[in-house]
Amino acid sequence: MFTPEEFTKAIINEIRGLEIRCAVAAVSGGVDSTTSAVITRLAINDKLIPVLFDTGFMRINEPVEVIESLRGLLPIRLIDVREEFYRAMMGLSDAEEKRVRFRDTFYSALSKLVRDNGCDWLVQGTIAPDWIETVGGIKTQHNVLAQIGIETDRVYGFKLLEPLRELYKDQVRALARFLGVPVSIVDRQPFPGPGLSIRAVGLLTMEKLNVVKWSTKIVENGLANLGLSQWFAAAWEDERVYDEELSRRVKDLGRGLTVETFKVKGTGVKGDSREYGRIAVVSGELNRWGVVFNLYPRLTYGTDITHVIYEVSNGGVKGGKFFVTIRAVTTSDYMTADVPKLGRDILIKVAEELAKNDSVSSIGFDVTPKPPATIEFE
Known part of the structure; x- marks a missing residue:
């Protein structure tokens, strides 16, 4: 049976056992990425740099609203990458090509950010359904890398930390409530990684x-x-x-x-x-x-x-x-x-x-x- 308190203790100990110089956390405002960032920050404190990319594919006013709602919990940096994503994706028609192009653009931008900040790890909110659907060939979730054989340290220059990779959505929500994540985030409906592009x-x-x-x-x-x-x-x-x-x-x-x-x-x-x-x-x-x-x-x-x-x-x-x-x-x-x-x-x-x-x-x-x-x- 999943217990948020026991999971939190176990995952914090696991993270503290890693050699982390500093880590960038990709936060979208969804409960998965937010909870991953919060629990990692409990483990490594100021060595975590939470960021939110404005890709241009988010809802109206969403980036500002997310940062405001998490202001007391995470010091999120907003990074405008709209033009980069528009150049990469406008004119695409195929669903899988959109998802793959989004993934490539997303991680190229994150790779540069990790490098520019002298970090060696990336934290993201991958959960079990993400990699199950990707590995099963149903559709490519943009945040699934290691599970399909992508060696992130070689390709992007960072090691990957996915604290929630074995959890399902109901478990993530329970964990988020335990960690004090705002209700507006806990109950926020899921939003696809590639956003409104798909x-x-x-x-x-x-x-x-x-x-x-x-x-x-x-x-x-x-x-x-x-x-x-x-x-x-x-x-x-x-x-x-x-x-x-x-x-x-x-x-x-x-x-x-x-x-x-x-x-x-x-x-x-x-x-x-x-x-x-x-x-x-x-x-x-x-x-x-x-x-x-x-x-x-x-x-x-x-x-x-x-x-x-x-x-x-x-x-x-x-x-x-x-x-x-x-x-x-x-x-x-x-x-x-x-x-x-x-x-x-x-x-x-x-x-x-x-x-x-x-x-x-x-x-x-x-x-x-x-x-x-x-x-x-x-």
Whole structure:
């Protein structure tokens, strides 16, 4: 049984047994990286340098908010690397290429920082699901290095310290509470390492990224305090192809139901493997709202469909270019996840706010659990 007090004592002793000249801790504001930095600071005190990179892929005002919330706990340095990341990633389309390019850019910048400060270690918040998904080939988590054979001391010039590498999210949250991490961080929903770059699905452009940033704020505010584990927005070009066979699979669930697939693809997990497949959107009037949660098995069984979305915006926003999807899940360990039974009224209310952006064409609600989908689209 996991006990925060015993784990803390054990990991502090383990860290103190290492030869550490000084260490840089990469803090994102998430509970994993924050808790890793806090517990390491308890072990090595001022030999730890906590930093936060503003990559340009964080939420609106997020870097400043994170530093303010942790001011009494960690002396975080904010480092602006937006231009570096934009140069490296704008124009990429493939999901895995985005994740790998983000990882390479991230660690190149960290390597320079470690070297410039005369340090020899990097502390990061890798937890068990990160390396399990990466090693299993489901998707590359940017903070997984040693587990896939990357020798960080040779490639980047630092040794790697991952205090939480064997823990799961519920254990990390319990540890964070024990260590006095602010509630705003402990209960903060997980945020992907590459940030909003992988929620701007498909071709990464500044226009799409800005739509995702704006949509993220609306969705997070609109679905707050509902007991969800994770809830966010994703966007991509609203380019669809009608699929007659898939439409036949759902026609008995409502009137005038049609199924189209987008030109972009999304990441799913079937069996123990990653599947990069089509995203389906169902439009039309359902017999009753509850059947929306019956759509995904009809469309994913025996197909390459990884995400099933129901269009809630009743047509589309005039002149818009991007389809925005509302994604919400409940989970304890992030290895599997369920879709909450949200009411249609609350989704319509959020969709009405999203539709105020002239770049948005239509809005949908992803009704696919994990598996067969992954929580993210890329």
